Amino acid sequence: MFPTPIAQTSQPVQWLYRIALPVLLVVWLLPLIAIALTSLRGPADIFAGNYWGTPTQWQIASNYLAIFQGTPLARYLLNSFLITVPAVIGAVALSCLSGFALGIYRFRMNLPVFFLFVAGNFVPFQILMVPVRTLSLHLGLYDSVLGLVLFHTAFQSGFCTFFMRNFILELPGELIDAARMDGATEWQIFRRVVLPLVRPAIAAVSILIFTFVWNDYFWATVLIQGDHAMPVTAGLRALNGQWVAQWHLVAAGSLVAALPPVAIFFLKQRDFIAGLTMGATKG
Structure with missing residues (x-):
């Protein structure tokens, strides 16, 4: 086998x-x-x-x-951090709450709601280009950092919920029952019992989502036009000259843009591996 x-x-x-x-x-x-x-x-x-x-x-x-010195790369890097960090925090926070609800409580629509989160991961994101762009225009979020943050938070929440629900589901039910018998509220159970136990999973999914959002190019070009909100992945095209392709500058900018996710992975690789292998063994 x-x-x-x-x-x-x-x-x-x-x-x-x-x-x-x-x-x-x-x-x-x-x-x-x-x-x-x-x-x-x-x-x-x-x-x-x-x-x-x-x-x-x-x-x-x-x-x-x-x-x-000659390009707004520093601004692009700052924009990427302003987009990625809030999106990771928002997606992980929402997924912890939804994962807790779907993993702990038993109600009639539990599985259908969970399947909705999972099904969203299989929708080709290209077909969402026109409705998402139209919605951002109607809400006044087009060509803004906030618009891209809200989109990534919503779009990544499905995968994060799938990830966190499966980990929370593996927690011993006796811990939850014991906390309730001791008089803990549901919020106290979530904050003081569940979150400390799934901390490795939170670290793992945070690293994954940071990489996904940081490396996004498609939605950065669809929802952003100006340099004031352009992330580094889409901003690299500005390193080319108007008439001549400056590939040596594009290559240098690409390596600089790749450093943050690589550095975060190597700094947190122990937590990442612990989160992925959490629950792999019993006893």
Whole structure:
């Protein structure tokens, strides 16, 4: 039923694994290596087609300084934080409440309501482009940070509720019953019993949603037009010149834009792994 551990396989399979793993890792990293090298090149190398060779002109500091001095990249990064952080807080907070209700209480419409949250994750987001844009125009939220925050909060709440409900459902019912017998209110049970127990799950889903919202490009281009609210993923196109594509600046900006989610993952990877494996073992 489960794959055999590599250490227990035959010798040829182990040798194949040791050879194939580094090769596949290098192939997977090739695009990142190309972007990193491009961010250190001068424009002459790119125009000459020198994409993979050693740069003839190293611009390690000048390219990264140029994206902050000559473009509004710093503003885009700030906008991304202003959009992502409130959206993560809102989606996770709402999902903890809805997950608690769906995981603890038993009522007739429990499963249909839960399936509504799950079904929303399967709707292709492209078909929502026109109604969401029209709704944001009617509500006066188009081309604003608040509009993008509210959209991401609503759109990510379905996945977060699915995630949190399943974790809360695995909590021992005896804990909830004991708290009620001690006179705790439902809010006290949620805040003092449930939340501390699902803290690893909250950390895991927060990292996932931070990555999803930070890397969003589609909705940033649909709902935002001006630089005042443009996140960094959509703002990278401003690093190109009007007539000439400045790929060395785009590459440098892409690496800078990728740093926050990567840094958060490595700083919180222990909580992330603990949240994903929570409830995987019994006893």
